[in-house]
Amino acid sequence: MQIKFWGVRGSIPSPGPNTVRYGGNTTCIEIRAGDELIxxxxxxxxxxxxxxxxxxxxxxxxxxxxxxHWDHIQGLPFFMPIFIPSNDIHLYGASDPVTQQGVERLYDVQLQYSYFPIREAELNANMHYQSLSPGEVVQVGDVTITCVLMNHPVTNLGYRVEYQGKSVFFTGDHEPPYNLCKPGEEDWEVYEDLIQQKTEDMDAAMQNVDVLIADASYTADEYKQKQGWGHGTYETCIAMAQRVGAKQLYCTHHEPTRSDDMLEQVFEEALAQSSLKIDFNVQLAKEGLTIHI
Ligand SMILES: [Zn+2]
Ligand SMILES: [Zn+2]
Known part of the structure; x- marks a missing residue:
């Protein structure tokens, strides 16, 4: 299996001289497994x-x-194969929790004349849409993809992709669940149980994964101001990788305001300050980086 990063930036594209090394494009990962392109x-x-x-x-x-969220879909209208006949584009994702509409809404919304010169009905490729539920398993040839509900302000599915005994898990945007109550408050214990159960479910889905790609938007200090925004930290990603026995961890969804130099600096500081024993390979995701497993 081959994994390649095409976009590692969170929130908004951030091109320019200060982000040349890690890249300014927003999230996109290519996986090649046998003949399949995922x-x-x-x-x-x-x-x-x-x-x-x-x-x-x-x-x-x-x-x-x-x-x-925009940073995960805004390239879809510019995915060139949609304009070319005889291509078969299969688009998968959760139903919209607000409108209850299926994943086809992603193109419906973006391909309107107000925003884009071509309508969805005018696409030349054969478009196939499949809305997914948490826990659902999709088979693409010999590749197995399992959908896992993560923690984000909208429904976010993490994906475990498995092929010939190798596996990669991508969290998408994810903030470890936390207790909305304070110790001693009436519902504190109820929330604690819920958090434990949810964490166990997510960890089980990532167990022994070869490559874990996780949302590490913030430093621990920045997180104090941004709790509830739906993103993780270097520390939470390292702890998650350690709990699940991941062999490699790639931190992604880099803050758009961070230059390459700043990104490397905060990452090195996070590794140095970690109280956890890091006995796996941990790196910053980088545009163009290719992993073979
Ligand atoms: Zn995002
Ligand atoms: Zn998001």
Whole structure:
């Protein structure tokens, strides 16, 4: 299995001289497993990815969306294979929790004349939409993809992708659940039980994964101001990787305000300050970085 990062930035694209090394595109990951092409999220990184696909078109492509926030979908209208006949584009993701509409809404909403010159009905490829529920398992050829409900202000599905005994898990945007009550308050214990159960369920889905790609938007200090925004820290990702026995951890969803130098600095500080024994490979995700497992 081969995994390649095409976008590692959170929230908004951040191009420019200060982000050249890690890249400014928003979330997109390409996975090659045998003959299958699986894409996790359609942030702006999906556009440069699509530029590389022309020699192998037409073909089937499977795009799994973690959630509908802009930085994970805004590249979808620019995914070039949608304009080319005979391609089969399979788009998967959760139903919209507000409107109850299926994953097809991602294109419906973006491809309107107010925002884009081409309507969804005018796409030339064969479009296939499949709405997913937490816990659902999708089979793409010999590749197994399991959907896991993570913790974010909208429904966010993490994906475990397995092929020939190897596995990768991508959290999408995820903040470890925390107790909304204070110790001693009436519902504190109820929340504690819920958090424990939810954490156990998520950890079970990531167990012994070869590659864990996780939302590490903030430092521990920054998080104090941003609790409830739906993102993790370097520390929470390292703890998660250690709990589940991940062999490699890639921290992603980099803050758009961070330069390459700042990113490396806060990452090094987080590793140095960690009280946990880090006995696995941990790195910052980087545009263009390719992992073979
Ligand atoms: Zn995001
Ligand atoms: Zn989000």
């Amino acid at each position: 894409i996790l999220d359609g942030g702006t990184g999906i556009f440069p990815l699509s530029q590389t696909l022309f020699p192998e078109l037409p073909r089937h492509m499977h795009i799994f969306i973690t959630h509908s």
